[in-house]
Amino acid sequence: MNFIHPVLLWALPFALMPVIIYYLMRFRSLTVTWGANYILERALNRLRKKLHRDQIILLTIRTLAAALLVVVFARPASSAKTATGNGVQRILLVDGSYSLLAGEPGHTRWDRVKETLQQLTASWPRGETWSLCLLTDKPTWIESAADQIAPTETALPLARGLAAVRERFPQGNYELYIFADDQATAWRDVAGLTGYWINPPVSSRANAGVTSVAFGSDKNLVGHPSRLLVTVRNFSDEPMPAVAVEILVDGVFFSRESVALLPRQERQVAVDVTFDKAGSHAATARLGKDALAYDNALSAGIEIVERLSVLVLRDADKTGKFDSAWEFLQIAGRATDGALVFNLGDGQSLAGADVVYLDGGCTLTPVLATRLREYVTNGGALVLAVDAPLNAPAWMLPAPLGALRREPIGGTTFQALGRAGLPPSPLRAFATEEDGDLATAKFFTWRELGAIPDGTTVLATFADGRPWLVRKRFTPGSISLLTAGLNGAGNNLIVREHFIPLLVRLFADAAAGTIFPRTVAGRETIRLRLNPGERSVTFQPENAAPVVVTPQKQVATVAGGVNRSGLCSFLVVRDDQPTRVWVGVQGERVDSDLSPLTPAAKDQLGLIEVADWPQLDEALQASRRGGDWHHWAMIGLIGLLIGELLMQRRFL
Amino acid sequence: MPAPTTIEQLLPPSAKEALRHLELHARRSVDGLRHGVHRSRRSGVSTDFDHHKNYVAGDPLKHIDWKASARHDRFYVKRYVEETALAVRLVVDRSGSMLQATDGVSKYEQACRLAASLAYLVIKERDAAGLALAAAREIIWLPAGASDTHLVRILDALVANGAGTPDNLSACLRAIRERAERRGLVVVITDLLFDPLPVQRELGRLQAQGHEVLLFQVRDATEEEFPFNRWAQFHCLENPAVKHRLDTVPLKRIYREEYQALLADWRAWTKQHGMDFVSFRTTDRVERVLADYLADRVRVAR
Numbered sequence: 022m023n024f025i026h027p028v029l030l031w032a033l034p035f036a037l038m039p040v041i042i043y044y045l046m047r048f049r050s051l052t053v054t055w056g057a058n059y060i061l062e063r064a065l066n067r068l069r070k071k072l073h074r075d076q077i078i079l080l081t082i083r084t085l086a087a088a089l090l091v092v093v094f095a096r097p098a099s100s101a102k103t104a105t106g107n108g109v110q111r112i113l114l115v116d117g118s119y120s121l122l123a124g125e126p127g128h129t130r131w132d133r134v135k136e137t138l139q140q141l142t143a144s145w146p147r148g149e150t151w152s153l154c155l156l157t158d159k160p161t162w163i164e165s166a167a168d169q170i171a172p173t174e175t176a177l178p179l180a181r182g183l184a185a186v187r188e189r190f191p192q193g194n195y196e197l198y199i200f201a202d203d204q205a206t207a208w209r210d211v212a213g214l215t216g217y218w219i220n221p222p223v224s225s226r227a228n229a230g231v232t233s234v235a236f237g238s239d240k241n242l243v244g245h246p247s248r249l250l251v252t253v254r255n256f257s258d259e260p261m262p263a264v265a266v267e268i269l270v271d272g273v274f275f276s277r278e279s280v281a282l283l284p285r286q287e288r289q290v291a292v293d294v295t296f297d298k299a300g301s302h303a304a305t306a307r308l309g310k311d312a313l314a315y316d317n318a319l320s321a322g323i324e325i326v327e328r329l330s331v332l333v334l335r336d337a338d339k340t341g342k343f344d345s346a347w348e349f350l351q352i353a354g355r356a357t358d359g360a361l362v363f364n365l366g367d368g369q370s371l372a373g374a375d376v377v378y379l380d381g382g383c384t385l386t387p388v389l390a391t392r393l394r395e396y397v398t399n400g401g402a403l404v405l406a407v408d409a410p411l412n413a414p415a416w417m418l419p420a421p422l423g424a425l426r427r428e429p430i431g432g433t434t435f436q437a438l439g440r441a442g443l444p445p446s447p448l449r450a451f452a453t454e455e456d457g458d459l460a461t462a463k464f465f466t467w468r469e470l471g472a473i474p475d476g477t478t479v480l481a482t483f484a485d486g487r488p489w490l491v492r493k494r495f496t497p498g499s500i501s502l503l504t505a506g507l508n509g510a511g512n513n514l515i516v517r518e519h520f521i522p523l524l525v526r527l528f529a530d531a532a533a534g535t536i537f538p539r540t541v542a543g544r545e546t547i548r549l550r551l552n553p554g555e556r557s558v559t560f561q562p563e564n565a566a567p568v569v570v571t572p573q574k575q576v577a578t579v580a581g582g583v584n585r586s587g588l589c590s591f592l593v594v595r596d597d598q599p600t601r602v603w604v605g606v607q608g609e610r611v612d613s614d615l616s617p618l619t620p621a622a623k624d625q626l627g628l629i630e631v632a633d634w635p636q637l638d639e640a641l642q643a644s645r646r647g648g649d650w651h652h653w654a655m656i657g658l659i660g661l662l663i664g665e666l667l668m669q670r671r672f673l
Numbered sequence: 674m675p676a677p678t679t680i681e682q683l684l685p686p687s688a689k690e691a692l693r694h695l696e697l698h699a700r701r702s703v704d705g706l707r708h709g710v711h712r713s714r715r716s717g718v719s720t721d722f723d724h725h726k727n728y729v730a731g732d733p734l735k736h737i738d739w740k741a742s743a744r745h746d747r748f749y750v751k752r753y754v755e756e757t758a759l760a761v762r763l764v765v766d767r768s769g770s771m772l773q774a775t776d777g778v779s780k781y782e783q784a785c786r787l788a789a790s791l792a793y794l795v796i797k798e799r800d801a802a803g804l805a806l807a808a809a810r811e812i813i814w815l816p817a818g819a820s821d822t823h824l825v826r827i828l829d830a831l832v833a834n835g836a837g838t839p840d841n842l843s844a845c846l847r848a849i850r851e852r853a854e855r856r857g858l859v860v861v862i863t864d865l866l867f868d869p870l871p872v873q874r875e876l877g878r879l880q881a882q883g884h885e886v887l888l889f890q891v892r893d894a895t896e897e898e899f900p901f902n903r904w905a906q907f908h909c910l911e912n913p914a915v916k917h918r919l920d921t922v923p924l925k926r927i928y929r930e931e932y933q934a935l936l937a938d939w940r941a942w943t944k945q946h947g948m949d950f951v952s953f954r955t956t957d958r959v960e961r962v963l964a965d966y967l968a969d970r971v972r973v974a975r
Contacts, residue, residue, distance in 0.1 A: 056773030
């Protein structure tokens with residue numbers, strides 16, 4: 022049996038009051054001198070046995086009535102309907118996803134959940150046992166400091182949480198309290214539960230979020246525009262006519278864009294940011310206030326350098342279109358005002374080159390191949406052009422080579438030049454009518470590629486979808502492969518100002534392989550490495566000891582990466598001065614869809630849904646009222662009172 | 674009503690005045706020594722003809738009924754019923770239970786008042802009144818007398834002797850019976866709170882001896898109503914060693930039933946044996962009780 026107000030049971034000793042009163046009255050009896058002793062004794066003889074028995078019965082009735090009165094006030098409830106106490110485990114499942122942060126600051130669902138949680142646990146008597154499980158991506162049983170739990174950037178795996186409960190309490194003798202919102206995505210594959218669902222209400226479910234922010238490349242040149250692509254998604258079923266996207270660069274307002282989003286629509290906003298200072302920079306895109314604040318901002322980092330040195334490997338005896346290619350690159354280098362510096366080399370020394378460009382104009386000897394391998398392993402960027410025979414070993418090729426084709430291809434815009442894991446990033450220079458001949462660029466000699474293997478990213482394609490530029494990143498280093506080379510012979514490319522961004526982008530992106538990525542996915546394992554000229558790199562993960570890379574320990578790994586979207590930074594100490602390198606962490610927006618369960622789906626859950634503590638308290642009491650014990654106790658009490666009256670009536 | 678400490682308080686002039694016009698006549702024939710107004714079983718000098726008897730030598734000639742003798746041709750002598758004085762024996766219960774008092778008036782005090790009034794009433798009519806105060810160890814006994822000084826002696830005895838002993842009424846009645854006094858009226862004033870059988874046996878024997886028995890019961894309101902609603906410790910007035918600690922609530926009904934049963938038993942018994950039974954409360958005025966009773970007695974006698 023359970024009691025709604027068990028603290029009142031402390032009054033049970035008062036049930037002995039009739040006995041105490043009995044003896045008190047007996048002790049304080051009236052003294053009477055009595056003449057009619059004969060009558061008294063006659064009456065006593067007639068009553069003596071019955072009197073003793075009646076006294077015992079009366080005392081028993083009164084004691085039981087008093088005890089029952091206490092029990093009635095304590096509100097007994099049948100344990101069948103409310104499985105609490107008596108060895109029944111109370112289990113609190115708390116949704117630890119960020120969707121609980123929906124609502125006004127200070128009045129979020131999480132605030133209400135915590136408030137209700139505290140009131141619920143406070144309502145239980147001391148000594149009651151209960152278990153708290155925080156539902157993050159991996160259900161976590163909270164052993165202590167339950168008041169310090171906080172949501173994490175995760176989706177609610179309720180089904181997994183329930184599985185964890187079943188695993189921990191296989192006997193099934195528990196009472197469930199689920200503190201979670203009504204996200205339809207979270208309740209997938211869950212039905213037929215018994216317990217209470219604390220679902221704090223939310224005033225609005227209109228939620229938009231920034232799903233990605235990315236620079237076209239992690240590395241770029243000073244003075245050259247870096248394309249920042251901001252992807253915004255409407256997670257709700259309501260249209261959002263004007264979503265304001267605010268761009269901040271290095272923490273300073275840069276621009277504001279307005280986007281209209283249809284329900285569930287995702288759109289991109291592109292902004293060109295030109296940095297006039299070398300170093301590590303960061304950009305943040307953020308939205309205005311909506312139902313859920315946590316998904317309204319994302320950041321990305323970029324490394325800006327003064328110039329990029331491209332070493333073009335060339336054999337002296339290779340002429341013809343290769344001369345054309347060299348001239349083409351030189352013209353391009355001049356067009357970048359010296360930001361791209363092209364040098365000729367025979368492969369004897371690769372030191373100092375940010376990028377090594379290798380095409381058919383250089384014979385790839387085994388020695389050179391070994392040097393290149395060492396170069397790439399040390400973080401170098403190698404760009405291959407394979408529109409001429411190149412005896413490249415397999416490790417060097419991001420994708421298997423196919424047949425060399427001598428027929429026109431292209432004629433329209435390149436489709437994409439982005440990076441793995443991020444949305445495509447079309448180059449504006451190739452995308453508009455004003456781009457002229459670049460829009461109709463054709464390649465007459467090009468190579469087919471085989472199936473693109475895992476780990477290789479297609480960065481740019483021809484109009485028909487065949488890859489033009491693919492890249493494989495190593496840790497560190499990268500190898501980029503052009504299916505058609507950069508020259509004035511095998512294509513109709515002309516070095517014009519529209520072509521410069523592509524060229525800068527190509528080499529800057531290739532050179533980005535030498536640095537740590539400035540944008541990482543949430544919880545992506547981070548591998549740190551000491552580059553030449555750096556004395557140490559320090560990274561402080563959240564709630565963990567700092568990870569330091571020193572000359573003694575050249576490489577370090579941060580397993581699990583960073584579990585919260587935002588900006589993080591590395592402290593890099595060079596010979597001259599320490600600098601902070603900004604890295605944008607972009608977790609997956611797995612918890613932004615606030616669409617509620619349908620009423621039918623709620624019914625299938627079988628839970629008693631309440632919004633806050635008063636409702637939960639009422640539901641608990643209503644549930645306990647459902648038991649028959651209270652009524653039986655009342656009937657018992659009334660029966661005892663009637664018995665008392667009947668007993669008294671016998672004496673009158 | 675203050676407790677009487679003197680004979681004037683026991684029988685005040687107001688009581689005498691109230692009793693002045695009352696008379697107590699014996700219902701049965703009595704056997705007194707002195708001439709009186711009450712019918713006797715003996716033949717003697719009086720105006721009430723009883724029967725004729727044959728003349729025998731030695732009978733006074735003045736008693737010959739000459740008319741009857743002439744009619745029957747033989748001598749008949751007239752016999753007359755003798756009228757004699759009534760001897761009333763007042764028996765007052767002196768047991769401890771008579772000390773039970775309500776509103777300051779005990780049963781014994783009222784019994785004494787009643788006895789005094791009866792004595793006054795009897796002696797006023799030149800009948801004789803005696804007194805027996807029934808107690809356990811001794812019976813205070815005053816023989817019947819008809820003088821005013823005897824009345825004073827009776828009153829003195831009543832004032833001087835209080836109650837407070839164990840019950841011994843049956844012994845007192847037995848003593849009266851064993852004295853084999855002349856037939857008269859035995860008035861017993863008691864509360865009847867004792868085992869009735871011995872007393873009833875003695876009363877029956879007294880009646881069989883020819884005495885008229887008159888039973889007055891004095892009731893105390895508290896004893897009768899048992900007005901308690903809590904635990905009480907009852908100290909017995911007759912035997913201090915006897916104590917009862919009781920919850921009076923469950924006892925009340927039974928007690929009252931027992932009380933009324935005892936009363937009914939006495940009523941039935943006295944009726945069955947042709948005795949008068951008068952029950953009154955200590956709050957009643959004894960003159961009124963006596964007047965009512967005597968009125969009833971006259972009415973029944975007619």
